Amino acid sequence: MNKPIIAPSLLSANFLDLRADLETINRSEADWLHIDIMDGVFVPNISFGFPVLKYVAELSTKPLDVHLMIVQPEKFINEVKGLGTMMMNVHYETCTHLHRVVQQIKDAGMKAGVTLNPATPVCVLKDIVADLDMVLLMSVNPGFGGQKFIPQTLNKLKELRELVDATGSQALIEIDGGVNLETGKLLVDAGADALVAGNAVFKAPDMVEMIHQLKNL
Ligand code: DX5
Ligand code: ZN
Numbered sequence: 001m002n003k004p005i006i007a008p009s010l011l012s013a014n015f016l017d018l019r020a021d022l023e024t025i026n027r028s029e030a031d032w033l034h035i036d037i038m039d040g041v042f043v044p045n046i047s048f049g050f051p052v053l054k055y056v057a058e059l060s061t062k063p064l065d066v067h068l069m070i071v072q073p074e075k076f077i078n079e080v081k082g083l084g085t086m087m088m089n090v091h092y093e094t095c096t097h098l099h100r101v102v103q104q105i106k107d108a109g110m111k112a113g114v115t116l117n118p119a120t121p122v123c124v125l126k127d128i129v130a131d132l133d134m135v136l137l138m139s140v141n142p143g144f145g146g147q148k149f150i151p152q153t154l155n156k157l158k159e160l161r162e163l164v165d166a167t168g169s170q171a172l173i174e175i176d177g178g179v180n181l182e183t184g185k186l187l188v189d190a191g192a193d194a195l196v197a198g199n200a201v202f203k204a205p206d207m208v209e210m211i212h213q214l215k216n217l
Contacts, residue, residue, distance in 0.1 A: 004184070005194035006214050007034040007065045007174070008207075010056065011047055012145040012198035021202065022059045028211040032065040032086070034176070034196045036142075039070035042094055043143035050079050057083040065196075067115065067176065069142045070094065074101045081108045089113035089136050092120055102131055113174070117142065118150050122159045129163055132171040134194070140177030145198035149178030154190050161191035185217045 008030050013021040025033060035053060040046040048056075057064060063086035068076065073090040080088050088110045095101045098114065105112040113134035114125065118141060125135060137156055140147035153175065164171050174194035175187050184195050197214060204210035 002193075003215055004188050004192060004217065005031040005172070005174070006211055007032040007194060007196045008201040008211065009034040009036060009145065009176070009196050009198035011036045012202035014202070015048075018056065019059060021207075022056065024207050025211075026059075026061045028208045029215045030062055030201075030211050032194070033060045033062040034065045034067060034198075036067050037070060037076075038143065042071050042091065043069040045143040050083070053083055057085075063087070065089070065113075065174075065194075067136065067196075068094075074104055077104055077108050077110075081110060085110050087111045087113050087134060089115050089134065091115045091117065091142075092124060093117055099128060099131070102128065115142075115176075116156075118153070122156050122163060125160075126163065126167075129169045129171055130167050132169065134172045134174055135160060135164070136174045136176055136196075138177055139175050139179070139183075142177075147178055149180075149183045153177075154186060157187065157190045157192060179214075181213055181217065184214055188217045 036047050038045050038047040065087045066085045067089045071094050088105045102112045111133035113136050115136040117138050139149050139153035172193040175192050176196035179195045179197045180200040201210050
């Protein structure tokens with residue numbers, strides 16, 4: 001089995017010392033840097049915006065995995081691209097014309113990911129999964145770090161793994177929310193390709209070691 005892709009979530013970093021946290025991530029085995037953008041409308045919280053992320057992007061040596069928890073994410077494709085983003089994730093729940101948005105992200109030169117909230121079933125992706133580079137399953141309700149993992153995610157993950165494999169889709173499966181060494185192990189065993197980890201990494205006594213352990217679940 002391949003080692004999982006590990007994407008530390010910047011939301012749990014020390015915002016007064018982002019440089020130190022980013023430099024630690026840079027020298028760790030993390031594969032990507034996960035960035036949560038919120039609008040206070042789609043989710044009941046606001047995180048950070050493009051003026052801050054411009055500097056984050058300059059300092060990070062890891063590819064950016066950007067998770068947009070905003071309405072009308074297509075309005076910001078150019079800004080997200082401007083950060084040098086590798087993967088742009090939009091929520092299924094925010095896109096009436098999801099197929100169009102996915103094509104726009106790809107046309108802008110980024111990989112396209114679609115995110116599902118905990119109550120959104122996997123089957124809604126049946127007719128688009130072949131076009132996706134990633135599916136991101138939320139294992140908490142989006143908006144906050146440090147929440148408890150929702151166990152039903154494991155069943156959704158198995159269902160999604162079957163859908164991806166059956167359709168020959170190249171989409172990676174990423175899980176976001178409440179991931180730690182314990183839940184991470186269950187997720188990797190159930191077929192997850194990538195794990196987002198906020199609190200588990202940034203609140204760990206040794207971030208580099210925690211990332212190493214997640215990488216070797
Ligand atoms: C929640 C965000 C997550 C969050 C995960 O809305 O999408 O990326 O930072 O944090 P943890 O790993 O602490 O649950
Ligand atoms: Zn996220």
